[in-house]
Amino acid sequence: MLVNIKINGHSYEFDVTKKDIVLNVLRNRLGLTGTKFGCGTGDCGACKILLDGEAVNSCTLPAWRCDGKEIVTIEGIGNVSNPHPIQEAFVEGGAIQCGFCTPGMIITAKALLDKNSNPTEEEIRESFKNNLCRCTGYVKIIDSVKKCSKES
Amino acid sequence: MENYSLEKEKIKRPNPITFKEKEKIDIVVSERKEDTIEPEYVGKREILADGLLKACGQLDYLDDMSFQDLLYGKILRSTIAHGKILSIDTEEASKVPGVKAIATWENTSPIRYNSLVRSIKDDFGMTEKIFDNVVRQYGDRVAAVAAETEEAAKEAIKKIRVEYEEYPGVYDPEEAYYSDIKIQPEGNRLPVTSREAGDVENAFREADDIIEYNLNTPMVHHLTLEPHVCVAKWDPGNELTVWAPQQGVFGVQINLCKIFELPYSKVRAIRTPLGGGFGVKVGIILEPICAELSRMAGRPVKIRLTREECMVSTWTRHSTKTYIRTALKEGEITGVDIRHFLNAGPHASNTASIPFAQVAKIYKLYNFENLKFTAIPVLTNTPLQGAMRGFGSPQIFAALDSAVENVAIKCGKEPLEFRKKYTAKSNDYNYLDPKDAVDDCTIDRCIEKGKEVFDWEGKKLLPKTEGKYIYGNGIGLGVHDNGIAPNEPDITGMTLSVYEDGSLCLSTGICDHGGGSYTILRQIIGEILLVPPQKISVETPDTKETPYDLGAYASRNTWVGGNCAIKVANQIKDKLLEYAKEYLECEYEDVIMLEDRFIDKNNKKEISRVDLISWVFFTKKEKIMVSDYFSSKKNAGSYGAHFARVRLDTETGEVKIIDYVACCDAGNPINPMLLEGQVEGGIQNGIGLALMEELLVDKRSGRVLNGNLKKYKIPIATDMPENLRVVFLNVYEKAGPFGAKSIGEAATVPVAHTVAHAISDALGGKEINKYPITPEMILLKLKS
Numbered sequence: 001m002l003v004n005i006k007i008n009g010h011s012y013e014f015d016v017t018k019k020d021i022v023l024n025v026l027r028n029r030l031g032l033t034g035t036k037f038g039c040g041t042g043d044c045g046a047c048k049i050l051l052d053g054e055a056v057n058s059c060t061l062p063a064w065r066c067d068g069k070e071i072v073t074i075e076g077i078g079n080v081s082n083p084h085p086i087q088e089a090f091v092e093g094g095a096i097q098c099g100f101c102t103p104g105m106i107i108t109a110k111a112l113l114d115k116n117s118n119p120t121e122e123e124i125r126e127s128f129k130n131n132l133c134r135c136t137g138y139v140k141i142i143d144s145v146k147k148c149s150k151e152s
Numbered sequence: 153m154e155n156y157s158l159e160k161e162k163i164k165r166p167n168p169i170t171f172k173e174k175e176k177i178d179i180v181v182s183e184r185k186e187d188t189i190e191p192e193y194v195g196k197r198e199i200l201a202d203g204l205l206k207a208c209g210q211l212d213y214l215d216d217m218s219f220q221d222l223l224y225g226k227i228l229r230s231t232i233a234h235g236k237i238l239s240i241d242t243e244e245a246s247k248v249p250g251v252k253a254i255a256t257w258e259n260t261s262p263i264r265y266n267s268l269v270r271s272i273k274d275d276f277g278m279t280e281k282i283f284d285n286v287v288r289q290y291g292d293r294v295a296a297v298a299a300e301t302e303e304a305a306k307e308a309i310k311k312i313r314v315e316y317e318e319y320p321g322v323y324d325p326e327e328a329y330y331s332d333i334k335i336q337p338e339g340n341r342l343p344v345t346s347r348e349a350g351d352v353e354n355a356f357r358e359a360d361d362i363i364e365y366n367l368n369t370p371m372v373h374h375l376t377l378e379p380h381v382c383v384a385k386w387d388p389g390n391e392l393t394v395w396a397p398q399q400g401v402f403g404v405q406i407n408l409c410k411i412f413e414l415p416y417s418k419v420r421a422i423r424t425p426l427g428g429g430f431g432v433k434v435g436i437i438l439e440p441i442c443a444e445l446s447r448m449a450g451r452p453v454k455i456r457l458t459r460e461e462c463m464v465s466t467w468t469r470h471s472t473k474t475y476i477r478t479a480l481k482e483g484e485i486t487g488v489d490i491r492h493f494l495n496a497g498p499h500a501s502n503t504a505s506i507p508f509a510q511v512a513k514i515y516k517l518y519n520f521e522n523l524k525f526t527a528i529p530v531l532t533n534t535p536l537q538g539a540m541r542g543f544g545s546p547q548i549f550a551a552l553d554s555a556v557e558n559v560a561i562k563c564g565k566e567p568l569e570f571r572k573k574y575t576a577k578s579n580d581y582n583y584l585d586p587k588d589a590v591d592d593c594t595i596d597r598c599i600e601k602g603k604e605v606f607d608w609e610g611k612k613l614l615p616k617t618e619g620k621y622i623y624g625n626g627i628g629l630g631v632h633d634n635g636i637a638p639n640e641p642d643i644t645g646m647t648l649s650v651y652e653d654g655s656l657c658l659s660t661g662i663c664d665h666g667g668g669s670y671t672i673l674r675q676i677i678g679e680i681l682l683v684p685p686q687k688i689s690v691e692t693p694d695t696k697e698t699p700y701d702l703g704a705y706a707s708r709n710t711w712v713g714g715n716c717a718i719k720v721a722n723q724i725k726d727k728l729l730e731y732a733k734e735y736l737e738c739e740y741e742d743v744i745m746l747e748d749r750f751i752d753k754n755n756k757k758e759i760s761r762v763d764l765i766s767w768v769f770f771t772k773k774e775k776i777m778v779s780d781y782f783s784s785k786k787n788a789g790s791y792g793a794h795f796a797r798v799r800l801d802t803e804t805g806e807v808k809i810i811d812y813v814a815c816c817d818a819g820n821p822i823n824p825m826l827l828e829g830q831v832e833g834g835i836q837n838g839i840g841l842a843l844m845e846e847l848l849v850d851k852r853s854g855r856v857l858n859g860n861l862k863k864y865k866i867p868i869a870t871d872m873p874e875n876l877r878v879v880f881l882n883v884y885e886k887a888g889p890f891g892a893k894s895i896g897e898a899a900t901v902p903v904a905h906t907v908a909h910a911i912s913d914a915l916g917g918k919e920i921n922k923y924p925i926t927p928e929m930i931l932l933k934l935k936s
Contacts, residue, residue: 033216034209036427038377039459043861046377074209083208091203094825097833098666099206100377100427106207128869132861134375134428135666137832138869139876 003067007032008076014063022058022066023047026073034074034103038132045131048104049073055111057130074103077110086110086148093144097135105131109145118149193678193685194890197825200668201686202425214381214395214424215456222383223252223298225445225455226305228312229465230287230294233533233854234321234335237285237314240295245308250300253448254308257283260444261411267435268502268538270702272406277500279336279531282411282440287316288335288498289535290855291464298445298453321533321854325495326473328532335498335531342500342529345507349515349583350522352479355487359479363562365555366475368922369547369904370846371468371495374540375866378427379462384442385452392419392443397426398693399434399663400703405695407436408443416695423693429665430837431539432466434705435502464859467538468847470506471495474551478559479522485559485574487522492548494529497536503529506544509633509706511584513545516789517595517631518552519576525584534849535856539705541837542632542897549630550905554920557909561917567909568608568627572596575629587638588787594817594883595629598793602627602815605879606795611811616914622800624914628906630792632898634711634888636702637784644712645699648677648720649777652769654761655687656724661701662713663693667896668826669709673717675822676889680721681728682747699779707790707894710822714889716782723778728761731768731776735759786887790898791817794835794906796873800914802934805927807843807911812873816898817881820891824880831878831899838903839867844924 003014007030014025026032026049035058038046042060049058050072078084086109089095096102105128112119112127119127124145128138205211242254264278283293295312299305322328328340356362382396392414398404404421408414426433438455445453457465472494479487492510496503507527514525553571560570580590603609611625635642647659656677664670674685691698702708725745732743732750736757744751751758759767768774797811814831821827844865848857858864884891908920911930918933 027216032209033212036213036378037215037456038379039861041459041861044377044459077208079208080204080210083204087204087207090207091199094197094199094829096200096203096206097668097829098377098426098428099202099211100213100666102206103209125869125872132375132377132866132868134377134430134837134866135833136829137834137836137867137876138872139832140829142869 001064003064005066006070008072016063018062018064020063022049022061022063022071025063026058032073032075036100036103038100045104045108046101048107048131050107050111053111053114055108074106077106086113089144089148090141093140093147095136095140095144101131101133105133105141109148112145113148121146191679192682193675194822196675196823198671198675198685198823200671201674211425213378213427214383214397217424219383219452219454221451223300223445223449223451223453224302224305225296225298225442225453226302226309227293227441227455227461228295228309229461230290230292232287232316232318233290235287235316235318237287237294238317239315241313242295244311245297248299248304248308248311250304251297251308252300252451253298253445254295255283255441255444255448256295257281257285261440263411265407265411266500267407267437268403269406270403272410276502276504277338277342279499282444289533291461291535293441293465296441296445298449323532323534323849323851323854325493325530325532328530329528335533340531342496342504342531344526344528345511346526347511347584348524349520352487352489352522352524355479355522356477356489359481359486361480363478363480363559364476365558365919366921367551367554369472369550369841370923371471371535371537372540372841372845373463373468373847373864374428374430374432375463376428376430376432379457379459380437380466381454381456382438382442383452383454384439384446386443386447390418393422394439394443395422395424396439397433398423399426399429399665399705400701401663401693401695402661402700403434403703404436404439408439411440412443420694420696423663426663426665429704430541431543431705434539434703437466459861460859463847463864464535464856467497467501467536469540470503470537470544470547472547474547476551476555478555480559483563485520488520488555490525490552492525492527492551494527495534495537496529496531497534498531499536501536501538503537508639510544510548512588512639512787513631513633513789514548514552515576515580515582515584516590516593517549517576517629518574519580520574533854535847541834541900543706545630545632545897545901546838546841546904549901550908553629553905554908558919568599568603571629572599591788592883592885593789594881595631595791595793597881598791598815598817599629601879601881602793602795602813605815605877606811606813608795611797620802622802622914623797624800624910624912625797626795626906626909626911626913628794628902628909630898630901631789632707632901633787634790634894635708635784635787636706637787642702642708642712642784643781644701644716645779645781646716646720647699647777647779648724650724650765652762652765654683654765656681656683657689657691659691659698660713661693661698662709663704665704667830668823669704669713671826672710672822673713676714676717677721679890680718681725682745699781707897710892710894711888712782712784714822714892715784718889719782720778720780723780724776727776728764731772732759732764735764735767788885788887788893790893790895792898792902794902796906796910798907798910798914800911800930805930807925807930809839809873809907810875812876814878814899815881816878816895817883817893818895818898819885819888819893820882821880822890822892827880827895828878830895832876834896834899835876835903836867836872837900839871839907841923842904842907842925846924
């Protein structure tokens, strides 16, 4: 079936089957490899994208369900020559080690801060409940989000 | 030792060692001198060089890279834990459109290997084959398919028919030690390590009391966020190239040459960025399977494991069972007898090396008059177990430190003060491993500083209960080593070259697992050569292009890598000074090196750095570069005293860590931000071990019951301590690069037992004999 999805500001038409998952469409058809495969079961958050502003896992999300919707991936948040303040805060705050969870973490942080520009520490921790990190202990991730909230 | 102690804000740059003194370099590379100037880059919170790429999703991990003509591989896994393959029928599978190769035990290399050898001469047990006609664990590899698409490979795997003769399995190391069920042809027993200090038998004979303490620790999976992935390309010239997120490329080369009987010149292993390692990306797992499939298909093959395969079919932290008896006389510990069973899973792997690592460290933390340590590694039919952050230290120190805690509680002594009677002091003798000197021991200073930051005395006065909540405080001690010297060769090589514009290229086989090893190497080289770290590029580890490195494990990267970086940078500096001396027509001692130029301090004649490099090229017709290696001779201890305050919910059994202090000695910090990050991550890892992580094996079928993230939980942001503080002693280590020591593994060693001791305190001193300490276990303890 044909679906129309707006991704990072551009409109795309895809021919998809019921089984096609958004993560694979992004990675394999558009080369947007910033969104990572971590578990395939929606449990680790490495594949998070913004779907109409909500942070959702793309590894269990069928593409047909996104017809007419808008997706923003990590590439749509910012890039090396024009990074988003959250991306800069993660780098400067030491919130990144191996970096594999980072795109998903930044997507979650973006969704949170878009809705709540001054979240409490508890709200930040709660928002990351579906994002796993195995390197940082989340400490500097939380601090970096705090820093963004104060600056915004 | 006090002479080398300095506060963070007063860090001084060591006097550079000139090329003429290089004979001394291997022993003491960065001895601090008094007449020093402030450091430029060392000690600073330098950001990760590839941090922004990672933040923007623009760093390519292996699964993000493109390869021409790539095939996709899938592995068929055994559904039983032990048995013989009577037949494998691949006919239906081969008919699936797009299938290009099918590998089984019948058509792949039969050479037995050990996935973790470091040298062809290593005598670890050779128990593995790419595929075998015996499966030895649930999820063992049975066959593999390469196809045009992942879907075709998956479909083909489903169509392979396997007939097994099922054997009984054994899943407990103690049972397996005595069992008639033979997991390998050579039996289940791996070499036992037994060492004794003093006279333990006599201590027990003369004891007026004997206290026992037992601890079981679980199989814990590393859970790198990046699943295991590998690409292999066997080209027509019989040259094999493999790409993988590897912690050590040279080990891959050694093993693949052995398995396929290829000369070293024909096998090339390339590291791709690691999305986490923690010990599960050392050695070979997918490499030989991808290689066989590629050889058969004549095209490159990629295998990416599912999350369940990562959890069940790679390896885990060793589960252990430890029995400790302590002899007491007049309230003092006079003897300690430790029996430590290690579950290896079905292969030798490097399990028998764990006790060697453990014996080296016990006397770096505790100095008992009489102590016997017997470690018994045994094969079982559980998932394979192997290296994980701490390499046996979290398990053995949890048992030993808890045994001491337990004695203190039973004897009515204050546990912190009681410990200090037995902690090691500087220059104590290492009775279990005399070659590995204790040298500077800072555990007492970690205890003192941590006690103050945590407010141990104040916390003890706080109320123990509040409604349905009960509270407890705990302390835990630990140590981990830096590298594998002096017992084993611990070597890394580097090439450092100067570009025309003065920037530098470092070629190293060291693999940065993401913790920032390359950032640290850049800071060190930048400091010596006065080049900003951003102007130093680091080559991708590649057995064909970068110099040798043993592998990114055993907390070696900062310790061995940092010292090698100092060595090559000092040689480059000496060359630059020699050339400058010649150009400026002055004495070597009169040349002053600045970031942008070299000056003769007497007549102020100068040349810019860029012009000097050009002058060397055009006039001297020389290129400024050096290659050398560093062989570590010493192994310092990185110490930690951790403190926790927990709150237990007596209705649900839920544990909340409300306050946590980690006081660590990692020497003089090269990058405090990265150092903190390592400790924070290490605490998270230890909390998982203490409270929630355990790969569960059904005791009858051997099936893994929770090999997925729905059932196997790791600490999330809300599980971390509410108030977490990491503090460092900043004690300058003579043999460390700029006084630094490693932290990655040491960070996690004391965590689990610190939490356990706090829980035990909340429970009124009840013993904890098993991790993870689940809510169910706490509710049971509350009832008893």
